[in-house]
Amino acid sequence: MPVGTQATVKGILPRDLINDLDAKIILGNTYHLFLRPGHETIRKLGGLHRFMNWPRAILTDSGGFQVFSLNSLRKVTEAGVLFQSHLNGDAHMFTPESTVEVQLALGSDIMMVLDECLEYPAKHDAARAAMDRTIRWARAAFEHFHKHDDGLHALFPIVQGSMYADLRKACTEQLMELDARGYAIGGLSVGEPRGLSLEMAEVTVPLLPKDRPRYVMGVGMPEELPEYVARGVDMMDCVLPSRNARNGYLFTSQGRVIIKQAQYKDDARPVDEACPCYSCKNFSRAYLRHLYLAGEITFSVLATLHNLHHYLDIMRGIRQAILLGNYPDYLRRARQRAAEAEKEAPKAASQFE
Numbered sequence: 001m002p003v004g005t006q007a008t009v010k011g012i013l014p015r016d017l018i019n020d021l022d023a024k025i026i027l028g029n030t031y032h033l034f035l036r037p038g039h040e041t042i043r044k045l046g047g048l049h050r051f052m053n054w055p056r057a058i059l060t061d062s063g064g065f066q067v068f069s070l071n072s073l074r075k076v077t078e079a080g081v082l083f084q085s086h087l088n089g090d091a092h093m094f095t096p097e098s099t100v101e102v103q104l105a106l107g108s109d110i111m112m113v114l115d116e117c118l119e120y121p122a123k124h125d126a127a128r129a130a131m132d133r134t135i136r137w138a139r140a141a142f143e144h145f146h147k148h149d150d151g152l153h154a155l156f157p158i159v160q161g162s163m164y165a166d167l168r169k170a171c172t173e174q175l176m177e178l179d180a181r182g183y184a185i186g187g188l189s190v191g192e193p194r195g196l197s198l199e200m201a202e203v204t205v206p207l208l209p210k211d212r213p214r215y216v217m218g219v220g221m222p223e224e225l226p227e228y229v230a231r232g233v234d235m236m237d238c239v240l241p242s243r244n245a246r247n248g249y250l251f252t253s254q255g256r257v258i259i260k261q262a263q264y265k266d267d268a269r270p271v272d273e274a275c276p277c278y279s280c281k282n283f284s285r286a287y288l289r290h291l292y293l294a295g296e297i298t299f300s301v302l303a304t305l306h307n308l309h310h311y312l313d314i315m316r317g318i319r320q321a322i323l324l325g326n327y328p329d330y331l332r333r334a335r336q337r338a339a340e341a342e343k344e345a346p347k348a349a350s351q352f353e
């Protein structure tokens with residue numbers, strides 16, 4: 001899922017997301033839309049789909065993750081989380097019930113429950129306390145949701161438990177009682193080593209129902225997508241393709257291209273010779289490098305289009321391999337390519353993350 005934080009996927013029009021990229025679903029951030037322009041404003045204007053002219057599916061998070069990552073002055077109580085707006089310092093509170101209300105006002109297709117997300121590393125007892133609270137909040141959110149459920153929305157609970165396999169398992173088992181239409185795995189990509197995030201997905205996914213979507217929140221690098229799918233994950237979202245695009249970091253089938261580098265000054269080749277996107281069909285690396293160094297908005301537009309195309313193309317390839325029964329082959333080749341790319345350009349990725 002491309003991430004559309006402020007009712008827009010930065011640097012790209014909905015028209016191009018549909019016609020050029022065929023994105024089926026995007027993610028919106030409840031925290032940001034709640035603060036500005038406000039969910040009641042969006043409700044009055046016909047809901048988020050109409051507001052941003054996005055006719056396809058929208059998934060919204062509960063806002064909890066942003067409260068925990070953007071607010072140093074937050075206060076967690078059993079009722080919910082008290083926080084200050086990062087825009088003007090106003091005090092607000094998110095409760096399990098209120099975040100359902102906000103997401104209903106937005107008209108989200110897939111909504112998330114409020115959860116307590118911890119930083120990494122967290123002690124086992126702190127992680128257990130946050131997990132227990134997450135479960136209680138999920139129950140409260142579902143109780144509230146059932147009063148308003150018109151069959152048009154899904155609400156996903158979120159498995160927490162930090163980096164402890166026993167907590168992940170316990171949390172999953174208890175959330176299963178909610179009989180939800182899909183399940184999310186949260187609290188990953190919070191600074192832990194990548195192998196550990198995969199390990200947590202690996203212990204959690206097999207416990208979730210096979211016939212419902214399983215969604216890992218906030219991952220990952222291109223080479224990680226096949227790994228998550230191999231572990232049974234159906235959905236992912238990540239800001240990396242769009243955010244890195246704006247920073248001049250382009251993902252290609254041959255590894256990364258850091259467009260500001262002098263080696264691309266006279267490079268007439270497209271960013272990725274294997275990519276059929278509009279940017280790659282029509283523009284050279286030299287041109288993109290020029291736009292980037294000149295600080296032109298068009299750079300962000302072309303780079304975002306390419307990076308999102310690259311990500312969505314990986315997912316299309318994965319779906320096709322699964323349908324053809326070739327996924328083990330696909331995975332083996334993907335791992336080979338990742339290992340080769342790692343040999344060529346170790347460590348360069350970290351400066352952008």
Ligand SMILES: [Zn+2]
Pocket residue numbers: 271272275276277278279280281305306307309
């Ligand atoms: Zn391209």
